[in-house]
Amino acid sequence: MPEEKQPKRPRARPVQKKPVGRYHHGDLRRALLGAALVLVEREGKAALTLRAAARLLGVSEAAPYRHFADKEALLVAVAEDGLRTLATFLREAAAPHEAEPARRFQALGVAYVTFATVHPAHFRVMFTAVPAEQSAYPSLAEAYEGVFSLLIDAIVACQHRGLVRKSDPRALALAAWSTVHGLADLVVGGQVPRLGLDPANPAQLAAMVTERLFVGLSLPAK
Amino acid sequence: MPEEKQPKRPRARPVQKKPVGRYHHGDLRRALLGAALVLVEREGKAALTLRAAARLLGVSEAAPYRHFADKEALLVAVAEDGLRTLATFLREAAAPHEAEPARRFQALGVAYVTFATVHPAHFRVMFTAVPAEQSAYPSLAEAYEGVFSLLIDAIVACQHRGLVRKSDPRALALAAWSTVHGLADLVVGGQVPRLGLDPANPAQLAAMVTERLFVGLSLPAK
DNA sequence: CCTCGAATGATAACGGTGTTAACATACGAG
DNA sequence: CTCGTATGTTAACACCGTTATCATTCGAGG
Numbered sequence: 001m002p003e004e005k006q007p008k009r010p011r012a013r014p015v016q017k018k019p020v021g022r023y024h025h026g027d028l029r030r031a032l033l034g035a036a037l038v039l040v041e042r043e044g045k046a047a048l049t050l051r052a053a054a055r056l057l058g059v060s061e062a063a064p065y066r067h068f069a070d071k072e073a074l075l076v077a078v079a080e081d082g083l084r085t086l087a088t089f090l091r092e093a094a095a096p097h098e099a100e101p102a103r104r105f106q107a108l109g110v111a112y113v114t115f116a117t118v119h120p121a122h123f124r125v126m127f128t129a130v131p132a133e134q135s136a137y138p139s140l141a142e143a144y145e146g147v148f149s150l151l152i153d154a155i156v157a158c159q160h161r162g163l164v165r166k167s168d169p170r171a172l173a174l175a176a177w178s179t180v181h182g183l184a185d186l187v188v189g190g191q192v193p194r195l196g197l198d199p200a201n202p203a204q205l206a207a208m209v210t211e212r213l214f215v216g217l218s219l220p221a222k
Numbered sequence: 223m224p225e226e227k228q229p230k231r232p233r234a235r236p237v238q239k240k241p242v243g244r245y246h247h248g249d250l251r252r253a254l255l256g257a258a259l260v261l262v263e264r265e266g267k268a269a270l271t272l273r274a275a276a277r278l279l280g281v282s283e284a285a286p287y288r289h290f291a292d293k294e295a296l297l298v299a300v301a302e303d304g305l306r307t308l309a310t311f312l313r314e315a316a317a318p319h320e321a322e323p324a325r326r327f328q329a330l331g332v333a334y335v336t337f338a339t340v341h342p343a344h345f346r347v348m349f350t351a352v353p354a355e356q357s358a359y360p361s362l363a364e365a366y367e368g369v370f371s372l373l374i375d376a377i378v379a380c381q382h383r384g385l386v387r388k389s390d391p392r393a394l395a396l397a398a399w400s401t402v403h404g405l406a407d408l409v410v411g412g413q414v415p416r417l418g419l420d421p422a423n424p425a426q427l428a429a430m431v432t433e434r435l436f437v438g439l440s441l442p443a444k
Numbered sequence: 445c446c447t448c449g450a451a452t453g454a455t456a457a458c459g460g461t462g463t464t465a466a467c468a469t470a471c472g473a474g
Numbered sequence: 475c476t477c478g479t480a481t482g483t484t485a486a487c488a489c490c491g492t493t494a495t496c497a498t499t500c501g502a503g504g
Contacts, residue, residue, distance in 0.1 A: 446503105455496075459491095461490075
């Protein structure tokens with residue numbers, strides 16, 4: 001039984017309000033992002049609003065427009081932050097299994113699903129509240145790539161050990177990403193509990209699904 | 223190469239406007255659902271609004287509240303309709319392969335992803351714009367089960383032929399659902415094109431991913 | 445056929461949201 | 475010290491969800 005570990009945000013971001021009496025805030029953009037993260041984690045995606053974030057900081061409700069072109073820009077920033085947090089969490093989960101690519105692979109899958117269950121609203125923002133055309137946000141694309149590259153690396157490592165067939169790693173990584181992402185999305189969407197399949201242990205489900213996935217990526221059985 | 227087939231709505235639903243001069247509409251609930259479907263397919267999820275649906279029918283903007291308790295109820299109706307359409311589409315895709323469970327299984331996966339790419343906004347509504355607590359909407363839960371049961375049946379059929387290991391079919395079906403659902407969600411979210419992985423042929427990707435998946439569900443290679 | 449309660453639609457209003465324009469203040473380079 | 479610019483405020487607009495109140499129509503029972 002692997003150790004359960006809660007994903008934790010690397011550095012605390014204490015949403016500092018505007019100093020009373022001061023006209024300018026100092027770093028409103030960062031503060032707005034912090035407020036948005038608090039809103040999405042505590043109250044859910046629907047509560048994530050430009051005006052609410054401004055109110056939380058004691059600043060006027062139109063102030064955010066000096067730092068974000070529109071609401072979509074804030075959502076993108078929130079998504080990007082979540083993706084980098086996820087990447088860090090995945091790296092930490094994989095670190096103990098550096099020498100065993102198969103275990104590392106499974107640890108990544110379990111951690112991906114665990115992150116989604118611990119931060120469901122944030123997870124949804126990362127993947128649904130963002131434009132399909134992300135060419136306007138290059139750093140967002142980088143953040144996605146940062147997560148995806150962890151899967152690719154794990155698969156390449158498995159290939160070097162002869163544990164995984166030698167197809168295009170990006171294609172295999174897409175299959176892997178699809179599997180863990182789909183499970184995460186179904187869990188977040190409340191599908192899994194309704195299926196009579198383990199009300200509250202997503203890590204175990206993730207381990208099972210990841211194991212089936214890994215077998216599928218194996219070398220052809222001769 | 224499997225035949226490409228566009229998912230088509232079984233019966234046309236021609237969003238009939240209110241007869242001019244008439245005070246009552248006749249079947250406003252059904253018409254509102256039709257208008258909502260038009261909006262979500264043509265303009266996307268953001269355009270799906272109670273007031274816009276009412277306007278489309280030439281009816282007052284508060285009229286929907288006589289037939290839907292709130293916006294969530296309309297979203298649930300849209301999601302449910304989409305799920306039943308998806309189930310029909312999956313059945314049609316599987317029908318030609320009744321005798322070959324492995325092919326049937328793959329056809330289901332490809333069709334699932336194809337549906338999502340043809341109706342991306344509707345797909346998103348089916349799985350993201352709906353409350354995680356769906357106990358208040360029993361018919362919605364039925365609609366999900368109607369899709370899920372197709373996967374279970376396909377897996378059981380494979381098990382009877384000795385093509386798939388004899389674990390709990392619901393667990394295996396969850397693994398399968400996760401895989402195709404995850405791929406569909408990533409494609410709809412615009413991730414796949416950015417990965418340099420085939421800009422516009424999701425069916426081919428789905429076939430590859432489904433094949434890896436199927437191997438993973440196989441009997442242990444002795 | 446008539447009556448009358450119930451079902452359905454219309455109108456108007458409230459608060460919340462994204463967004464913008466016009467104005468006010470503070471910062472920082474020269 | 476000065477002044478352009480960045481940053482924050484105020485006020486307003488349009489749109490949305492939602493509700494209360496009023497108007498019209500339907501249909502069951504006499």
